[in-house]
Amino acid sequence: MSSINHAVEMIKSICGSLLNSKSNWERHRCARCQLPLTDYASVVNGIGPICANKNTALFAKTIKANYVMVLAYSDSVDIAKLPSITVPVWNILKDNVIPAMSAAMKSNPDLYNFFHDGNDTRGFIRIIDWILSFPGIDGTTRKNLIEIVRQLGYVAVASVLEGKASTGESKIWFDTSVGMLCLTGSSCKPGYAAIKKLNGSTVPKYRGDKTPYRVPAKYHEEFLSAAMTYWPCFEEKAEDVVVEALNWLATRPAEIIVNNPTKSSNSFVRFLEAKDGVEFTMVWEKDRTYKVVADIKTIPYNHRKYKPNTKSWFISDKYKTRAEEILKLHYGEGM
Ligand SMILES: [Zn+2]
Structure with a gap:
């Protein structure tokens, strides 16, 4: 032979x-x-x-x-x-x-x-x-x-x-401030579809939009598979990026609610059970976020705390229900 x-x-x-x-x-x-x-x-x-x-x-x-x-x-x-x-x-x-x-x-x-x-x-x-x-x-x-x-x-x-991958430069990383896996690369229709279907993900809004694709840390397997299949020309070590995501997840309390896609597919809130309270992060949106923040500030200051390093709000157990109401008001029933 x-x-x-x-x-x-x-x-x-x-x-x-x-x-x-x-x-x-x-x-x-x-x-x-x-x-x-x-x-x-x-x-x-x-x-x-x-x-x-x-x-x-x-x-x-x-x-x-x-x-x-x-x-x-x-x-x-x-x-x-x-x-x-x-x-x-x-x-x-x-x-x-x-x-x-x-x-x-x-x-x-x-x-x-x-x-x-x-x-x-x-x-x-x-x-x-x-x-x-x-x-x-x-x-x-x-x-x-x-x-x-x-x-x-x-x-x-x-x-x-198959002609389904973008062979242009791409880049992947983990953004610890929002707990999202991120990717930039040239436009790729099947890749766009693969990322978009993941709950809580965000995608560029139009061709040429430089906003990265972002996927919640818990979807690290799906993220990696999409990156390798559709934007394979990245130089970062995939394992390192995944380890960062896993480490981040390990330090987080259990997530109870993610996302509400009903109002806008790109808006989302991560809402987490924390010790003695709840914690959440929001993606900045110019017409919405400042109103949410204004409402959060109606909670007495010793029961709320903004954490700049994780860009998240902590609300003590006493005002947990109030915080949920505020988010529901601004982000809809899915919260
Ligand atoms: Zn060729």
Whole structure:
């Protein structure tokens, strides 16, 4: 059985012969961005130099691999639909799925669920990029090949291949002052939808709005998955950002009410049980927040306290009901 390295050698020799009749590779397009490939090295890689430069960022964003699904999707690829010149290379990939799975299982017996750790299956992606750069791949074959990439754990690469990810610069961080995970990046429709559906999240209001996407700390898994899938080119360490969110959550009292989306999807209040009282934070809104604050100040000063470091209000137990009434008045029945 031939190794993945052998497949790469085979690709080089096939592209060498394509090069002799240049018209044969002029129709090849970058598997990632669909732009025409204009030189031999790019045709060999199946991707252009700009997309190749993003590989480090993309390959760093992986989730657990699922080899059972890798096998299922590779069995679904109909070789009659592949460009015939690529079939020998595809066969090498297919022959290597089970050996790769066995190798990975040695370090982790759960074949449904494990991370690659340096156990390199990037060679598979390398071959799939190359096949996808050929003209005339049908939709089903394309989908099966991309699913193999995703099931190998390379979520970011898969979503770039699907055309669903923004490959522009992005940034993620945790804002301790409001307890929100934040992200900035170029506009991305599927990413927008993924973030927007999370309760209590806020999204930019219009194209070009530089306001970050924000997600409550407790949705750290969903946040990370959306960031890796749709805005994978961030440089921050995802684990560090999540740890910050977890630490913040650990220091907070149990949250009893979050958000009321009825008046405006972007307004929200976090209302927390605190020792001897309640605590809440508000997102600043020019027409609303000062009225809320004015009402809070009707509570005797020794029973309320503004905490500038967390930008939150503490109200003692005695005036808890009053505080709830004030918030209900300004933010509606959802409170
Ligand atoms: Zn490209």
